[in-house]
Each structure stands twice: as C-alpha cells, then as structure tokens.
Amino acid sequence: MFRPDDRAAAPPLPLRHRLPNAPPLFIGRAVERRYLGALIRRAPVTVVWGLGGLGKTSLVLHTLHADFADQAPRVLFVSLRPTEPPAAVEVELLRAVADAHRLAKVEWSGLLADPDGLLATLIDLADALGYWVVLDDLHHADPRSARDVLGALARYARQSRWIVTSRRNPLLPELVDQTLALAGMPPTDLYELASRCAPHRAVRDLHQVADASAGSPWRLRQLLTGSDAARVSEDLLRGVPPEATPLLEALAALELPLAPATLAGLVPLPSPDTIEALAQRGILECSSEGLRLHDVARPLIETGGDLRARKAEVARALAAADDDPLSALEALRLLLSLGHLDEAVALLESRCELVLGAGLAPRLAQLLAPVDLPRLASFRLRCAVEIGDPAALDAAALPRSPTLGDHFLWAASHVLRGRLAEAAAIAARVRSAAMAAPEGASLALTAAILETGCLGELGRAGEALGVLGVIQAAGRDGAALLGVHRARWLMQEGRAAEALECIETIVAAGIDGAAPTTSELRDELIVLFCYLGRVRRLEQVLDTLALGAQRGPALLFGARRSLLTEGLLCVHAGRLDPAREVFREVERLARRTTYLRPFLLALDAERRLITGELEGMEALLCTLHDEATRAGHALNQCFAVVTAYRVAIARGKPRVELDASALRATPYWATLLAAAARLHAVLHGLPPPAVPAIAEDIVHGRVLSALGAAAERAIAGDPEAARAHASAAYAVAREHGHVPGELEALRMSCDALLLAGDAAELSHAAGLLRERADAAGSPRFSAEARWFTATLDGAPHPSALESFLELVDVAPVAARRSRALLDAPAALDLLDRVVLDALGRRRAGPASRRDAASRAGWGLDTAARKVWLPGGRTVELAARAILYRILLGIAERGGRATKEQIVLFAWEQRDYHPLRDDKRLHVAIRKLRLLLEDDPSRALRLVTTADGYAFGESEPFRRVAAEGSPEPR
Incomplete structure (x- = not known):
C-alpha cells in the first residue's frame, strides 16, 4: 500500500501508463464491484476473468475510481496486445514500472538472462513506491510467462497491488481465492444500460436488444447500432463511413496501438466525431498510446481484401520512427511476414541497438529464428550474446562473411x-x-x-x-577504461604501487558520469581495490568519480559482472548479510552460463569462511577448483587453493585438501599462497616456507604475514611479540577498512592476550571482536569472541563450554578447544595446545559417555553442588542433600544404578527394604525430574530402567569437581 512519504516522493506517471477514466455510463455489477474491492484489499493479486465483451476492464476501472479514489492517480495501466511471438509479460511490466520510476537505464542484459532476477526486480521496484498496477488483457501474453508472473506476484509482492483482466482463468493454486469469474450481465441491467444509451428507442425494442445481447454490454452496443442479433459480428462494419476504411485497414496491419499523428502520415484520418463513433461501437480502442482495432473487428477487416500493400506502407512508416524500439520491432515483424528481407536487414542494421537497448532481445530472437537467411546470422549472434543463455549461444553461428x-x-x-x-x-x-x-x-x-x-x-x-x-585510447573516458584495466593486471603482476598510480591518474583527470563506460569502470575499481584489501580508498575513489551503485535493477539484478562485484565489495567491507542476498540472486543466473560459475563459487566461499558457514566448504572448494581448471580460470584456481589453506587453518587440520604444485600463479597470488602456507606450517610444526616479500600496498598479504609471525611467536612462548604482530595486523586492516582482516587479527590478539595473562586487555579485545563481528554479520567470529570471554576467570566451567560443542562448522577453533577441555577427542594445532596449557586445563572427572562429549549436554558440578543444563540454566542442590546424592550416586556408577544402590548411597543406609524405601525414592526422583527435565512427564535426562534409574542417551552427562578437592560426600 502507499505511504504518504512514498507518494510525495514518487515521480508523476507517464501519460501512456496512467489509469484511464472509468466509463461515463456504468450500470449494474454492484455485487461484483463489492467482491472485487474486497479481493483487492485482501491480497496483492486479483484476477478478473471472463469471455470477451463482458466488461471486465470497465468493472476494474469503475471499482478503482469509485472505491479507491485516493490510489487511482498512482495506478499504472499496462495493456497487453496480441503480438507474434506473444509478449513476455514480465518484460512489459518491468518496462512500465521502470518508466514510472523514471529510470534512465535498465541493465536488460543481466535481467533477461535471469528470469527470477527480473521478477524480483519488478516486485522490488513496484513495492518501493507501493504501486498499484492494472494488467489488462493478460490472455495476449505467453501462457507460461503469465503463470510465472502471477505466481511470483502472489507469493512475494508486499506493498504493491496487481489487478489483472483476462479471458482465461489462470488456474493457479495461489489465486484460487483471489479470482473473480465475471458472468454475463442480467437482462434487467442490460435493459437499463440500453435505455440509458438509446432513450429514444421503443421499450419493446430495448427489451429485444437486451435479450439478444447474451449478457455482453459490448454486443449490446453493436445491436443498438442496428446489427442483426444473429449476425452481430458480420454486421459489425455495416454503416462504417467510407472515409474510415483506410484507417481501419492500416490498423488491421498492426498489433500495437499507433498515435494519431503517426497514422496521419500513413492515411487520411476521418473526423474526430467519426473516430469517437467507431470507438463507441467497439470497433476502435482509444488510449493514451494511440488507436487500435478491437480484437473482434480485426479478423473481419483482415479478410476484407488484400492488405499486403497497406502492411508494407505501415512497416515503412514505423521504420522511420527514430526513437521508438517497439515501432521498429513491429516494422520488422511486418517486413518479415511480407518477405521483404532486404528491407528487414536494412532496418536491423540501423535499429538493432535501439531494440536491444530496450530489452527486446528475446522477442527479436524469436522473430528471427524461423527466417532462414544467412544475412541475419549476425543479428542472431548479437541477440545470443545479449541474452547470454547457453542454448541461444550454442544455436548461434558466425556469419558466412x-x-x-x-x-x-x-x-x-x-x-x-x-x-x-x-x-x-x-x-x-x-x-x-x-x-x-x-x-x-x-x-x-x-x-x-x-x-x-x-x-x-x-x-x-x-x-x-x-x-x-x-x-x-581516445578521449578521457577511453583513457580511464584503458587505465583501470592496466591497473588490474599490474596488481596481479605484483606491481601494486604502479597499479594505484594508474588509478590516481584517472581520479585526477575525472570522468564523464554519463559515459557508457561508467558501469565497467566501477566494476574494475571494486575488483582491484578489494583484491588489495584497500576498501576505504575504494570508497573515496568511487565517491570522487561519482561512481555510485546504479539505482533500481542495476543495483542488485543488473549485468552479471556488476552483481558479482557488488557482492565482492559487500564481503570485504563487512556487509555480509547483503552479500548473501546478492549471491543468492546471482546464483540462479550463474546456472545459465559457464563463465560466471567459478567467480560466484569463489566469492561465496569467501563469504562463508568469514560468516562461519563451513559445512561442505572442502567439497565446495574442490568443485570450484575443478570447474576453474576446466575453464582455464587460473586466478580462480589460485583462490581455491589459498582458501583451502585458510579453511584448514580454521579447522586445525594439518592436511590441505587442494594441491598447489600445478598452479599457474601470478605474483600476486603467489605472495598470498606463500603467506597462507607459512601460517599453516607454523601452526602444525611443518617446515615453513620462506617469509614472502609482500608489497606495502597489498593489505591481504600484510595481514596474513603478520598473523603468521604472531602465531610463530606465540607457539615459541613469546606472547608479547605475538601481541605486537597481531596488533600490527589489526592496525593495517583497520586503516584500510578491510573488515575480514580486522576480525582475523582481533582473534589472534585475543590468543596473545590470553597467553600473556592480561585479563583486562583480553576482555576489551574480546568485546571489540564481538562488536565488530556482530556489526559485520559474522556468527563465526562472534562465537570465538564469546569463547574468549568465557576464559577470563581461567579454565571455563563445562557448563560454559556446552554451547560451543556443536559449532564445528561455525566457530571451529572455539568448538575444538571446548571439546579438548571436556576430554573429548579434538584435532588441535600447536597454538591450540599452547592456549589450553596456559588455561591450566582441568580435566573432567569420570563421565558416563565421553564419546558424546562433542554434543551439548548437562552435568553435575560436585564442587559447587549444582547441575548445569543446556541453554545456561543451573539448578542449585547445596540445600537439597538427598537430591544431590542421588545424582552423585548414579554418576559414581557410570550413569546407571539400581534402586538399592541409589538408596544405600543417598540415605547412607546399610540395608535396603523395597516396601520402606521405594516410595521415598520415587518421591525424590519426581522432585529431581521437576527440576531437571524440560517436560517432567517425559523424562529424558533421568530415565527409569528395569531395576533402577539412569542418565538418558539423548544428551551427554558430565561431572566435574574443583581440581585437587575431594568430592563431597
């Protein structure tokens, strides 16, 4: 729905898309009108369907003007016309909504290759200003396209409203309750309409006309003009003035409405009164877009004589309309249908770019597909490249000449x-x-x-x-484009300083913000600076050159490369949630082209590594490496191997999944690979590679190198030096706005501070890490920060470790260290061992099921006489000695004990009498279950056995006591 601030900000609608006035004479349909209004209020999509001539459009117009007058001035009216091939309704709608938004540019190439992205863009744009859209005559659209659009609108539209008329029931499950089937008007209403239209006619005649109209107000108008009821269609043109015939024949050649000024260049126009009379009879349809034949009248005129000459004249006139891509496409259709292939080729040579720029490549490709003419091969190839669909590309061929x-x-x-x-x-x-x-x-x-x-x-x-x-390169913009591409490959050659000099030259010279190269310039600058890790300078350069992200479709659903580079910027700037949405949208697009997929996999792997979505990461990187190898993407192969090292570092694994020996690495990637390999080797006691020489301007490499030095000094027992190296890594990442580097450096700083025993600084660093992680949207580093906070008082209590056990694929360092502290098997690297030793690791006492220690559970702290439960809840038993001793007695016997064993231990008796002791044991067990169980009626932690009680299997039980203290009796 509209909001007042949105309405004030919305630009005025173009005339051709404004809602037409309601019919001046509207009779009956009171029930249908109330029902239609209720449907519109209830859900985003409403469909009115019925046979032609029943007044579907009139009902919609009348309802909107009468019941939604506050919305009517902002309702878009989009009327579909019969075209060959049928219109793709999502393209027609998006073009109308983009016009209403006054978007100067729509990146059609990316959208047309991504049907889901196009629909999402359509919905986002309409929802942004709460547009209402009337989609008239949907039956003229491609049926599959129509169903896809209606289904998407019904599921995902929020603030917009869509009212559809059609001669076909869409039969969509989502719209069963949002469909109005319009039946014929009753004779009483038709009689009233007839008497209002022709008050001079005799009552008997009016009743005969109403009865013969068969429920159709359109048919009623024809009968009132004198047509015979049995031959209303055949008699439709009877009495048409001769001066109107050339106009009707010209319109019969067209599928699109044509402006009267354009028509006047083709044929002499009849008087305005004649045109109005033809419209009232239903022969002509008048709209802001122009004049068009009614669908019922069209076949009658088309069969009335040879229209080939008239079609040729119309085609040539349309071809001369310089700024209208739809007219050009219609002219092409006519020329191809007439077999005027030379003229069709000439038209394409002059107007192809105009048609493609309007997003009409799919329709152009469909028009060209059945025409076997070698001279059209070039245009087929152009369409295939524009659409980017593999099937279209495979079908395209290089022209003969x-x-x-x-x-x-x-x-x-x-x-x-x-x-x-x-x-x-x-x-x-x-x-x-x-x-x-x-x-x-x-x-x-x-x-x-x-x-x-x-x-x-x-x-x-x-x-x-x-x-x-x-x-x-000619001109300033050509030089800028050449310079930014040169900078990219200078960076890959390890000449980062020269690359940045190229960019500074571009910034100093400036660019033309309206040049067609601006989108490509922005993409290349993002790639260059993000690869260097210099996010802050990137934002300054984009601001100086006024290279903001394009509004509307180009921002999230634009050209394929722009989508990916925007996602790249989001990742490196620490906007991980928006990055996820970008990659989710482009994923559908990437399935359609081989070229995109390795880039998407690489960027999403980077995002997942930072957020902590590590499940299946090794398999993802293997897939990326294999696909990049097949496509020859050496740079993506390098990325896969470097990221495999980083994943192995995060997981504490001494083995890296991918082999780096066969890489064709540029100097840039060789530097990063050496830095990652050295850090991994240091952590696992492997022979480390030499310290790589890293250029000052490559922030990624500097951070990785400093982290390697910090880990090396920490393992060697020099926490102060480790702290200095970690601080240096954080400082350089922070200076350049590289958020992933900040998070990695802060985590290493926490390790160094823990080793140094500086609790105050550790508390500050862990708090800063969590703050930065939460702001970026990184559960991984947020969990790692919480783990460090739990260590501030020494070795964490088992209850504090429970929440980390299941985070193996989220926060792997915290997860494996927590397992180790609970005496569960864990793959530790050398830094893990040093940190755990510094905590003075306290080994847990006997546990009933250590094999389950990698799962969150519950336990008994015998020193504090309390139980901890999942979720952080604790139960104090210091004042409940019997209940405490019952649990301790079961734990002493490996998690399972008979009633006799429990009674003798808990009540410290020498003998056991079931008739005396079972009742008080049952009462005590009931009290324990009320304290321990989520649902005492379905015990899962303290379960009944054949001869006693045991700890359940659904969650592991652990027992811990203060080191060196005897367990209380």
Whole structure:
C-alpha cells in the first residue's frame, strides 16, 4: 500500500501508463464491484476473468475510481496486445514500472538472462513506491510467462497491488481465492444500460436488444447500432463511413496501438466525431498510446481484401520512427511476414541497438529464428550474446562473411561459454585488424579489453599488460577504461604501487558520469581495490568519480559482472548479510552460463569462511577448483587453493585438501599462497616456507604475514611479540577498512592476550571482536569472541563450554578447544595446545559417555553442588542433600544404578527394604525430574530402567569437581 512519504516522493506517471477514466455510463455489477474491492484489499493479486465483451476492464476501472479514489492517480495501466511471438509479460511490466520510476537505464542484459532476477526486480521496484498496477488483457501474453508472473506476484509482492483482466482463468493454486469469474450481465441491467444509451428507442425494442445481447454490454452496443442479433459480428462494419476504411485497414496491419499523428502520415484520418463513433461501437480502442482495432473487428477487416500493400506502407512508416524500439520491432515483424528481407536487414542494421537497448532481445530472437537467411546470422549472434543463455549461444553461428564486429561477438560468445583461450585468440585477431583500420580505434580498445581479460584469467597477466601497452585510447573516458584495466593486471603482476598510480591518474583527470563506460569502470575499481584489501580508498575513489551503485535493477539484478562485484565489495567491507542476498540472486543466473560459475563459487566461499558457514566448504572448494581448471580460470584456481589453506587453518587440520604444485600463479597470488602456507606450517610444526616479500600496498598479504609471525611467536612462548604482530595486523586492516582482516587479527590478539595473562586487555579485545563481528554479520567470529570471554576467570566451567560443542562448522577453533577441555577427542594445532596449557586445563572427572562429549549436554558440578543444563540454566542442590546424592550416586556408577544402590548411597543406609524405601525414592526422583527435565512427564535426562534409574542417551552427562578437592560426600 502507499505511504504518504512514498507518494510525495514518487515521480508523476507517464501519460501512456496512467489509469484511464472509468466509463461515463456504468450500470449494474454492484455485487461484483463489492467482491472485487474486497479481493483487492485482501491480497496483492486479483484476477478478473471472463469471455470477451463482458466488461471486465470497465468493472476494474469503475471499482478503482469509485472505491479507491485516493490510489487511482498512482495506478499504472499496462495493456497487453496480441503480438507474434506473444509478449513476455514480465518484460512489459518491468518496462512500465521502470518508466514510472523514471529510470534512465535498465541493465536488460543481466535481467533477461535471469528470469527470477527480473521478477524480483519488478516486485522490488513496484513495492518501493507501493504501486498499484492494472494488467489488462493478460490472455495476449505467453501462457507460461503469465503463470510465472502471477505466481511470483502472489507469493512475494508486499506493498504493491496487481489487478489483472483476462479471458482465461489462470488456474493457479495461489489465486484460487483471489479470482473473480465475471458472468454475463442480467437482462434487467442490460435493459437499463440500453435505455440509458438509446432513450429514444421503443421499450419493446430495448427489451429485444437486451435479450439478444447474451449478457455482453459490448454486443449490446453493436445491436443498438442496428446489427442483426444473429449476425452481430458480420454486421459489425455495416454503416462504417467510407472515409474510415483506410484507417481501419492500416490498423488491421498492426498489433500495437499507433498515435494519431503517426497514422496521419500513413492515411487520411476521418473526423474526430467519426473516430469517437467507431470507438463507441467497439470497433476502435482509444488510449493514451494511440488507436487500435478491437480484437473482434480485426479478423473481419483482415479478410476484407488484400492488405499486403497497406502492411508494407505501415512497416515503412514505423521504420522511420527514430526513437521508438517497439515501432521498429513491429516494422520488422511486418517486413518479415511480407518477405521483404532486404528491407528487414536494412532496418536491423540501423535499429538493432535501439531494440536491444530496450530489452527486446528475446522477442527479436524469436522473430528471427524461423527466417532462414544467412544475412541475419549476425543479428542472431548479437541477440545470443545479449541474452547470454547457453542454448541461444550454442544455436548461434558466425556469419558466412563476418565483419570484424561479428568476430568480436563470436569471441564474446566464447567467453560466456567459458572458453577463454579460444576467446583470447579470436579477440587478438580482431584487435590487430581493427588497429590497422582507419576507423577501428574503438573496436580495437574493446577487443583488447576482452583479450586481456581472458589472458589475465588464464594467469597470463604479463601478456595482458603487453597487449594494453600498444593500445591507444581516445578521449578521457577511453583513457580511464584503458587505465583501470592496466591497473588490474599490474596488481596481479605484483606491481601494486604502479597499479594505484594508474588509478590516481584517472581520479585526477575525472570522468564523464554519463559515459557508457561508467558501469565497467566501477566494476574494475571494486575488483582491484578489494583484491588489495584497500576498501576505504575504494570508497573515496568511487565517491570522487561519482561512481555510485546504479539505482533500481542495476543495483542488485543488473549485468552479471556488476552483481558479482557488488557482492565482492559487500564481503570485504563487512556487509555480509547483503552479500548473501546478492549471491543468492546471482546464483540462479550463474546456472545459465559457464563463465560466471567459478567467480560466484569463489566469492561465496569467501563469504562463508568469514560468516562461519563451513559445512561442505572442502567439497565446495574442490568443485570450484575443478570447474576453474576446466575453464582455464587460473586466478580462480589460485583462490581455491589459498582458501583451502585458510579453511584448514580454521579447522586445525594439518592436511590441505587442494594441491598447489600445478598452479599457474601470478605474483600476486603467489605472495598470498606463500603467506597462507607459512601460517599453516607454523601452526602444525611443518617446515615453513620462506617469509614472502609482500608489497606495502597489498593489505591481504600484510595481514596474513603478520598473523603468521604472531602465531610463530606465540607457539615459541613469546606472547608479547605475538601481541605486537597481531596488533600490527589489526592496525593495517583497520586503516584500510578491510573488515575480514580486522576480525582475523582481533582473534589472534585475543590468543596473545590470553597467553600473556592480561585479563583486562583480553576482555576489551574480546568485546571489540564481538562488536565488530556482530556489526559485520559474522556468527563465526562472534562465537570465538564469546569463547574468549568465557576464559577470563581461567579454565571455563563445562557448563560454559556446552554451547560451543556443536559449532564445528561455525566457530571451529572455539568448538575444538571446548571439546579438548571436556576430554573429548579434538584435532588441535600447536597454538591450540599452547592456549589450553596456559588455561591450566582441568580435566573432567569420570563421565558416563565421553564419546558424546562433542554434543551439548548437562552435568553435575560436585564442587559447587549444582547441575548445569543446556541453554545456561543451573539448578542449585547445596540445600537439597538427598537430591544431590542421588545424582552423585548414579554418576559414581557410570550413569546407571539400581534402586538399592541409589538408596544405600543417598540415605547412607546399610540395608535396603523395597516396601520402606521405594516410595521415598520415587518421591525424590519426581522432585529431581521437576527440576531437571524440560517436560517432567517425559523424562529424558533421568530415565527409569528395569531395576533402577539412569542418565538418558539423548544428551551427554558430565561431572566435574574443583581440581585437587575431594568430592563431597
């Protein structure tokens, strides 16, 4: 629904999408109107369906104007028309909503390759301003598209409302209770309508007309004009003035409404009175978009003579409409249907970019598919690259006589298939030929960027720099684009300082914010600075160059690369929850292209490592490595191996899942790999690699190297030096706004402070770690912070460790250290052992089931005479000696005891008499269950056995006493 502040901020609707006025004469339908109003109020989607001519649209318009007058000025009206191929309703709706938002640019290429993303964008945009949308004549849309759209709107729309008219019942389960089946009007209402329309007619005639109308107000109007009831369709055109015939024939050739000014260039228009009379009879439909034949009248005029000449005239007139992509597409349809292929090709050569820029690539591809003409191959290839769908790419072919532009598109199609080596070779040939051509500078730059992107991803960054070194860029924006790509590969070559100099040159020169290269510039800057870990400087550069994230669809559902780079920025800036949403959306897109998938897997692996979603991480990294290997993505292979080291470090595993020996690592990745490998080796007592020489500007490497030095000094027994190295890692990460580095450094600082015995500083550092982790959305580091807080008074009590036992895939360090403190098997690295030794680890006393110690449970603290339970609850038994001794007696006997054993131990008796002792034992057990069980009527912790009582199997039981103290009796 609208909110007042939203309405004030919303731009005025374009005229073509404003809600038309209600019919001036509306009779009857009172019951239907009340029901329709209730449906609209109740849920986001309402469908009105029924046969043609029953007044579905009139009912909707009247209801909205009469019952929702406050909303009517902001209702979008989108009318679908019969097109060949049928319209994709989600594209038509998104175009209308984007127009209403006044979005100057919609990144159609990404959206059209991602149907789910397109629907999500549509819903998000409509919900943002609480739009109401009337979708008229849905039966003209592609049926599958219509069902998908209605289903998504019914499930996910929140603040928007969607009112749909159709001649077909959508039969969707989600809309069973939101559908109004419109029947014919009763004769009494039709008679009243007839008498209001033709008050001069005799009463008998009006009754005959009403009875013959068969419930249809449209049919009633035809009969009132004098048509015979049995031949109303055939008589529809009877009495049409001769001067209106050319107009009707021109409109019969069209599927789209056409403005009167455009029509006047084709045929002489009849008088306004004649046009109004034709509209009243239902022959013409008038809207803000123009004039159109009613569906019932169209076949009558189409069969009335040879319309080929008229269609050709209309097509040529539409082809001359310079700024209307829909007119161009309609002209193309007409020319192809007439077999005027030369004119169709000429139209495509001049208007293809206009059509594609409006998001009409799927419809254009469908129009071209059945036409067997080699000259159309170039346009089919262009559509396939624009859509990015594997099936479309596989069906596309290089034209028989390809231009350099065709070769470039062919190279781009290879990139989208993940064939980088082939794409690089083709792009190199295009670049060389374009450089030799008089007007080829622009294509040479574009081809060079494609070529170097492939070379760089293949691990050949040096070659990429060589290619860029021979390219000349025209103008400030071309130079900026060339410079940012050069900076990216300088960084991969380990020349970070030179890369940053390139960026500073771009910043100093400035860019044109309206240039078509701005989106690509933003993407490249994000990749460069995030790889360096310099997030704060990135934000400054983007702000200086006014390269903000694009509004609307481009922000979350735009071009594929932009989606991924926005997610990359979210991860490194510590916005992990938004990153999850971005990757969730792009995941559906990545299934459709080979090229995207390794990048998505890599970025999501980075996010999961930081948040603590480690379940299945090793398998994910193996998949990433395998897919990157098949596609030749050397940089993603490097990422997979470095991340495998980081996962092994987090899990305390001495073995790394992926082998680094066959990597083609650029100097950048070689540095990070050496730093990660050294940290891993230090933690597991393996021969460490040499300390890598890390450039000052590579924040990632500096943090990793400092963490390795801190771990080495901590294991060697020098906590102060470890603390200094960890502080240095935190300082550099904090300075550059690299949140993942901050979290890793703070955790290492906590280890050093624990070893140093500085409880006050440890408390501060653990609190800061938790604060930063919670702000970023990282359960992993938040749990690690809580574990350090639990150690402030020495070895944590078992009850404090319970909550960490099941966090093996969330906070693995806290989980394994907690298991070790409870005497359960745990894979510890050398730093873990040093930390646990510093805590003065107190081994637990005999436990009834140590094999279950990796699960949260409950236990008895014999020193404090209390029981701890899952969730942190405790039960004091110091004043309940008998209850305490019953539990202690069961624990002493391995978690199971007979009634006799319990009675003799608890009441300190020498003999046992069932008739005397069982009753008081039952009473005591009942009291214990009331204290210990979540549901005393279904005991799970203290269960009954055949001859006594035992601790249940559902949760482990543990027993602990103060070190060196005898257990109380």
